[in-house]
Amino acid sequence: MKKKIFLVAGARPNFMKIAPLMRQFKKGKDKFQVLLVHTGQHYDYEMSKIFFKNLHIPDPDIYLQIGSASHALQTAKIMIAFEKVVLKEKPDLIMVVGDVNSTLACSLVAAKLNIKVAHVEAGLRSFDLRMPEEVNRMLTDKLSDYLFVSEESGVKNIKDEGISAKKVHFVGNVMIDTLLYYMNAIEKSTILEEKNLISKKYCVMTLHRPGNVDCKKTLAQIYAILKEVTKSIAIVYPLHPRTKKMIKKHTFLKKFNALKNLSMIAPLGYINFIKLVKESHFVITDSGGIQEETAVLNIPCLTIRENTERPITLTNGTNYLVGRNREQIIKKIKLILSGKAKKSKHLNLWDGMTAKRIVKIIEQTI
Ligand code: UD1
Numbered sequence: 364m365k366k367k368i369f370l371v372a373g374a375r376p377n378f379m380k381i382a383p384l385m386r387q388f389k390k391g392k393d394k395f396q397v398l399l400v401h402t403g404q405h406y407d408y409e410m411s412k413i414f415f416k417n418l419h420i421p422d423p424d425i426y427l428q429i430g431s432a433s434h435a436l437q438t439a440k441i442m443i444a445f446e447k448v449v450l451k452e453k454p455d456l457i458m459v460v461g462d463v464n465s466t467l468a469c470s471l472v473a474a475k476l477n478i479k480v481a482h483v484e485a486g487l488r489s490f491d492l493r494m495p496e497e498v499n500r501m502l503t504d505k506l507s508d509y510l511f512v513s514e515e516s517g518v519k520n521i522k523d524e525g526i527s528a529k530k531v532h533f534v535g536n537v538m539i540d541t542l543l544y545y546m547n548a549i550e551k552s553t554i555l556e557e558k559n560l561i562s563k564k565y566c567v568m569t570l571h572r573p574g575n576v577d578c579k580k581t582l583a584q585i586y587a588i589l590k591e592v593t594k595s596i597a598i599v600y601p602l603h604p605r606t607k608k609m610i611k612k613h614t615f616l617k618k619f620n621a622l623k624n625l626s627m628i629a630p631l632g633y634i635n636f637i638k639l640v641k642e643s644h645f646v647i648t649d650s651g652g653i654q655e656e657t658a659v660l661n662i663p664c665l666t667i668r669e670n671t672e673r674p675i676t677l678t679n680g681t682n683y684l685v686g687r688n689r690e691q692i693i694k695k696i697k698l699i700l701s702g703k704a705k706k707s708k709h710l711n712l713w714d715g716m717t718a719k720r721i722v723k724i725i726e727q728t729i
Pocket residue numbers: 374375376404405406407410411431432462463464465495496571603604605608
């Protein structure tokens with residue numbers, strides 16, 4: 364009897380994590396029947412479909428069409444819709460990735476129906492409960508039967524929370540499987556020509572955390588930072604829909620548009636975005652995944668946050684935590700522009716084989 368597995372994805376940062384898992388499960392199709400569930404948490408073409416196209420992910424078998432809402436409503440709507448399909452399909456295992464609302468909602472449904480949960484990217488902790496993702500991570504890990512960990516700090520965090528070590532598997536970073544797998548396609552991207560950019564003559568910025576973009580005061584701080592940075596280098600800024608909405612709401616659009624060296628563009632697909640990062644001088648971000656991708660690409664990364672759940676990117680990668688501290692940011696940019704930024708060191712098991720390890724463990728134990 365084939366084991367029926369649900370692989371759940373909902374938001375942009377999930378798609379690069381499910382792509383290698385889908386490919387790997389397909390190789391074992393005599394053992395597994397995998398159904399891809401898309402909750403529809405992200406739904407715009409640039410936030411979802413383009414990643415399916417870029418990463419050759421098959422169309423979802425089940426699409427829940429949830430869309431945007433408050434945290435409680437979005438989580439609840441996913442749970443209600445997901446429970447119905449779980450009751451109908453009766454999977455043997457539900458696999459969730461990352462830390463978005465879809466991750467927690469689906470693990471909660473699974474646990475209540477006594478279905479095994481596998482969490483890919485388990486154990487990461489920012490220790491900052493003001494981040495919705497931290498709540499999602501902690502609770503998902505508590506409910507999981509398999510905890511697939513991407514960096515060694517995660518193993519310790521899980522142990523400290525009293526979760527049984529038997530459930531924990533340090534397998535490496537599945538998102539890096541995607542980065543390495545698509546490197547040739549990334550090289551061929553023509554995004555620099557399309558945007559009239561010269562390699563290393565610009566930096567890339569992405570900001571979308573509620574803590575940075577949702578209120579007027581923090582947006583004003585971000586504006587002040589941009590004003591300063593654009594004096595020394597051009598910034599390319601693919602705008603997340605949340606950020607776009609907030610910049611408009613807080614009446615900053617004119618000010619941002621008036622910054623000569625700032626180019627705000629629509630969100631990019633995976634291949635073009637990574638090419639943009641790979642050819643940049645450095646990156647400014649508040650994303651989790653980008654801290655890891657820049658570590659592998661050896662591109663300096665300034666993270667506009669006070670903490671990171673991915674400490675390996677600080678010790679062995681290219682990441683600097685700078686908060687919204689303007690002086691600190693300028694200091695680090697000077698360091699980077701003078702060629703003295705730190706370089707990446709060994710990143711244990713970020714080798715393109717993580718999905719293979721995960722599927723092997725499931726095959727042997729399910
Ligand atoms: C979500 C994740 C966050 C992740 C981010 C990556 C949670 C709690 N947060 O945040 O961890 O880093 O995705 O993008 O799950 N919107 C659109 N089109 C879309 C999706 C969203 O216009 O396709 C707009 C809506 O106005 C929505 C807002 O963006 O209200 C925020 O979307 P939401 O999914 O709630 O959270 P993100 O900020 O995207």
